[in-house]
Amino acid sequence: MQNKSTINLDFTINSGQTFLWEKIGDAWFGVNGGELLVIAEPFRIVSSSKNARYFFRHGDNMSKILSSINKDTLVRTAVEQFPGLRLMRQDPFQCYISFICSSNSSIRNIKNMLTRLCRKFGNKVEFENHQFSTFPSAGTLANATIKDLLSCGLGFRAKYVREAAKAVNSGKIEFEALRKTDYRTAQDMLKTVQGIGNKIADCILLFSLDKLESFPIDRWTQRILQKYYPEIFDITHGKSLTEKKYTHLHEKIVEYFGPYAGYSQQFLFKMERDLNKKKWL
DNA sequence: TCATCACCTGGAGA
């Protein structure tokens, strides 16, 4: 059993929370906002970025968190199966745009869209002869034409992305204020943006704004809950959740999994996707 | 308040 504080990069990156990472040799290269993170496995920060520790939530007390979410054998199995799987603390703007793009799409497609956005609107950076492009700023995307956004393959999401960028650029959405406020208030604020519903708001809150009680409920999560917890959570089969049901279900989830429910979600999600041999990055 | 349905696009599977 390895140290609980050791981060497993492969598990962490390939758990659906982030999209712009690429493995070259034994190193992972990841775009996070305006910077490039380079991390080798076993976990070692290669680039000089001071933000890498922050990004990987180095301060999280994992023994406390893992013991908190250890509610049943299923969670216990998932935690044992994926030691070192962690949540990330991503650049909020990138996370926000990424999950707006995730709507009704697949991981492969989302990654393609975001990569094209970076290439078209971001800054070029080079590391050991490898070329990358950073994530565009809110100002840049707010001023992009719909035509240019469509050329990145965004489809119906193009107008959402531009309006979302405008909301940030104008100060209507302030991530650091959302980070400080409570879960529900932050979620309501995010949902005022077109293209952001409960699920996407929860992803942004969990993966970039420190709301660890957030538990994004999507097709997979629903499948997990009805497959393994039919007695505890009442999931209406196959149908999309209404506003009221989503909120009610989330309350039940936090009641059961506790204040770090988001971490339990990450382990269960990873486990079930791997079980179904779903591809990651 | 709830149920249906359309939606851009490009992989994956038939």
Add this chain to the structure above:
DNA sequence: ATCTCCAGGTGAT
């Protein structure tokens, strides 16, 4: 090759 189906949802009706 060519086609169909659908993917980590959301908004409009």
